[in-house]
Amino acid sequence: MNEKYVAQDIEKKWQEYWQEHNTFKTEYDESKEKYYVLEMFPYPSGNLHMGHVRNYSIGDVVARFKKMKGFNVLHPMGWDAFGMPAENAAIKHGIAPKNWTLDNIENMKLQQKSLGLSYDWDREVATCKEDYYKWTQWLFQQFYKKGLAYKKEAKVNWCEHCHTVLANEQVIDGLCWRCDNKVEKKDLSQWFLRITDYADRLLDDLDTLDHWPSRVKLMQKNWIGRSEGTQFSFEVPEINERVAVYTTRVDTVYGVSYIVLAPEHPFTERLISGKENEAELRAFVDRMRNMSDIDRTSTDAEKEGMFTGAYAKNPMSGEDVPIWIANYVLVDYGTGAVMGSPAHDERDWEFAKKYNLPIKPVVSHEGEEYSLDAWQTSYHDDGITVNSGEFDGLTSEETRVAITKRFEEQGIGEGKTNFRLRDWLISRQRYWGVPIPVCYCEHCGEQLIPEDQLPVRLPEDVNFVAGAISPLATSESFLNTTCPKCGGPARRETDTMDTFIDSSWYFLRYTDARNDKEAFNKKIADYWMNVDQYIGGIEHAILHLLYSRFFVKVLHDLGLVEANEPFKGLLTQGMVLKEGSKMSKSKGNVVSPEEIVNTYGADTARLFILFAAPVDRDLDWSDQGVEGSYRFLGRVWRIIDAYQQAAAKNVTGDLTKEETALRRELHRVIKKVTEDLDNNFNFNTAISAVMELVNAMYQHKDKNESVNANLANELTRNLVLLLAPFTPHITEELWHELGQTDSVHAQQWPVYEEAALVVDEIELAVQVNGKVRDKIVVATSATKEEIEEQAFASDRVKEFTDGKTVAKVIIIPGKICNIVVK
Structure with a gap:
């Protein structure tokens, strides 16, 4: 062998050897115990970064180790290939999104191969290819037939820069998750998936995921946000209606000093119509409607409101309480109305203080006198009910049960479970995505495209124009079709699907990637699923992981797969930093994987990135x-x-x-x-x-x-x-x-x-009055007497013990022998 290690002399050779010998090809084999390891597939941006290298190196170690342990290992790779960057490149540079994407895929695939990753490339998928998105469309149709896909008019998050709708989860601090530009509100007809139908299961089954990080499960629990409370209504005599509210603290109903409606609430128009300050009220409503949900509900946002001039009647105290309109109530969250009990809710307290509304404490805490001047967070807590008529003296929990029962008897309320989770908005007004396989007939209405006509292909004769319509609407060949029911003219849906749809089932396609008859064979998928170890960034803790869990539960209910959860184990690797900051071109601190591989070799890059820090911690480049x-x-x-x-x-x-x-x-x-x-x-x-x-x-x-x-x-x-x-x-x-x-x-x-x-001999330190004077080697079976004899025989020890009285000898087995002398 060569005297010196030169990575460049060997790495290409062995990569070619592995490819030629199909070293990492995996076959379905029920006689073997399987192990499915998967890293989150990348968006084909064109170049790997060090975060990719870390992610893939971790997965590769697991895959190689498990194979050497005798498992039948599935370790695939593919491409999350639809999305806005490709379309933006088309608009900016005149490059077809398909060509831009496929070129990037080839480049990144070469970079992955240069790292020596043990992928079974025969299972490669790209979500933008027809053999994949045909089955994405088919799956959408199964959701539709099950009543889980529907279309409705909705106020949506709109990014003007990206010219598309965003799900709530894709709006971060009021900004678009991709471009960091401000998100606005638009009224559009949109497609949704009923993820809320699975809220209970998505929440409860988190407890079965023993090999997931606790913080990821907590993030999902908080996002789903299940709460137990009471929904009841206040009478509004002026319009002869009852306005419903939902609260987890019905024990504070006697302390309600106002009600707040969302500006979009269906009663708002009737309540403000004909009022002396109607114009002012309408201007306020319009301004609130145009604010983003994020801005309206942020804890930092100023609470704004206007009194409608109308009153509701408290169903327990009989008092008249003013009805307000405010920015912090959303029409599509809960009932679109809330009761204000400011003595026991910080948000309500801030609102009441700002507008000089009554604050009436109705829960007492032993040893603590309620103070309006120094409002305490402890006032949120349960206590003993006061100022609440017949319920005085009960605990908060007892009061909640009693008042809820009273509302049920009166027919104006009931105990109810609510969720923070909203249905999943999947419509996107973009070209480079999966076309939604639906058409509209003037006579027959909304119709699914027949399965034998899938895939509905993306056309090439489109104009990439900015606005609230999809570029697909500019293609006459795409837009016009035939109604599958009556045979008359019909118009295709021009929205495409959120790319999170593509990534919600790709791990199932890997199990049977070349199947052209079905999305995947159930028998084969059942052998490989669940994914035993999934590896990816913490940034996907809510969006991708929650949607994937939802998809698998639906497919389980449809009888398409036995698994009820997609990922048995989850590892969220830390980021790769340089000088304490995330690598980015703008900071000029990017380290190129290609440069490292070309200089030192892939093995060095892998070894460093695996050795420099625990895999779940951030790693500082060195x-x-x-x-x-x-x-x-x-x-x-x-x-x-x-x-x-x-x-x-x-x-x-x-x-x-x-x-x-x-x-x-x-x-x-x-x-x-x-x-x-x-x-x-x-x-x-x-x-x-x-x-x-x-x-x-x-x-x-x-x-x-x-x-x-x-x-x-x-x-x-x-x-x-x-x-x-x-x-x-x-x-x-x-x-x-x-x-x-x-x-x-x-x-x-x-x-x-x-x-x-097994150790035959051990080394013991010999101390005299607590200071080490020598070390001796003794048999592991040596008795206390034998150890003492050896210790006293040491010339070094004798220097400090001769002529002195030995008070005691302390022996700690396997560690030290301490001689105490006077």
Whole structure:
């Protein structure tokens, strides 16, 4: 073998070897135990970044390790290929979105291959290709037939910069999640999926996900936001109606001093009509309607309101309470109206203080006098009911039960469960997405495109114009079709689907990626599902993961798949930072993966990014760390060569004491690495253990002229196997240098020997009056008397004990012997 390790001399060779020999091809085989490992597939932007490298390297280690452990491993890759950037490129540069996307895919695929990733490329999918989006359309139709897809007029989040609608989840602090521009409101007819029908299951089944990070489950729980409360109504005599409210604190109903309606509430128009200040009220309503939901409900937003001049009657106290309109109430959340009990709700208290509305405490806390001047957050809490008529003296919980029962008896209310989760808005007014397979007939109305006409293909004769209509509406060939029911003229739906639809089922398509008869075969999908280990960024904790869970539950109910959850285990890797900041072109702190691979090799890039920090923590890039990883691989290269030469000398026989200790270190490291990879994904500590083994091998070589041939072969073989999942190219080269003819990645994972870990002798520190004076080696079976005898025989110890009285001897087994003298 070459004296020096040069990554560029070997990496391309082994990548070609793996491709030629289909090393990572996976077959459906029920006789084998499966393991499905998956990294979140990327958007094909054209270039990998270090976050990608970290994500893929983690998944690759898991896949290679599990294969060596004997599992039938599925490890696929594909492309989340629809979306706005491709369309924006088309508008800006005149490049067809399809061409831009496919070119980027080829470039990124070459970069992935250069990292030596063990993907089964025969399963590659791209969501923009017809053989994929045909089945996305088919799945949409199954949702439609089950009553889970519907269209309605709605006020939606509109990004003028991206010219599209955004789901609430895609609006972050009032800004578009992609372009960071301000989001506005528009009234449009939109498609939705009834994810709220699955709210209970999505929430309850989080408790079954034992291998998910707690913080991800908490984020989903908060987003779903289930609350137990009471829905009841206030009479509004002026319009002879009852206005419904929902509250989790019906025990505070006697403290209600006002009611607030959303500006869009159906009663608003009737309540403000004919009032003296009608023009002012209408101007206020219009201004509130044009604010974004985020701006209106933000905790930092100023609460604004106007009194309508109308009153409602409190169903418990009989008091008249004023009806206001305010910005912080949304028509599509709850009932579109809320009761204001300012003594026990911070938002209501702020509103009441601003507009000088009554504040009446109705819950008392023992030992605490209510103070309007110093409003305390403890006033949120339960306590003892006061100022509430017949309910005085009850606990808050008892009051809630009693008042809810009273409302039920009167027929004006009931106990109810509410959710923060809203139905999933999936309409997008863009071209580069999956066309919604629906058409509209003047006589027959809304119709699904027949399944045998799928896919509804994206046309090429479109104009990319800005506005609230899809570019698909500019294509006459696409727009005009035939009604599948009456045969008359019909118009196709011009909205496309949210790209999160594509990523909500791609893991199922991977199981049967070349199937042209169905989205996936149930028997095959049932063998591979669930995904055993899913790996991706924490930024997808709500959007993608929640939608994927929803999809799988629907497909389970449709009988298409046995799994009820998509991902058994979830690992959210940390970000790659440089100088403490996220890498970005604007900051000028981007490190190119290609540059690192070209300079040091893929194995160095992988080793550094896996060793530098625990996988779930942020990693700060270090050029010195990269160089250190490269030097370590050079040390591995040289020590393998040295021990190979030693083994060729054929020195055999019983192991010396030093050789026995070295073999013990080998098996300790095998045990440590196995446990780290099997249980906790502690890649950094696993690599550290391998480094300790390499150091031990060097120390032995430096002190000894020879090494037992059998031990040398055992050491070199197992060192290569232990490093194989982390650094696949150098280990493949070294494996063949050791005389093997098949791939190192097809070998069984090494198993440590318990007997080899047994220690015959241990080193003890000997202290005199608490200070270490010497170290002695004793048999692990030595008695207290034998240890004392050895300790006192030490010349160094004698210097501090001769002529003195020994008060006592303290022995801590395996650690120290402390002699106390006077």
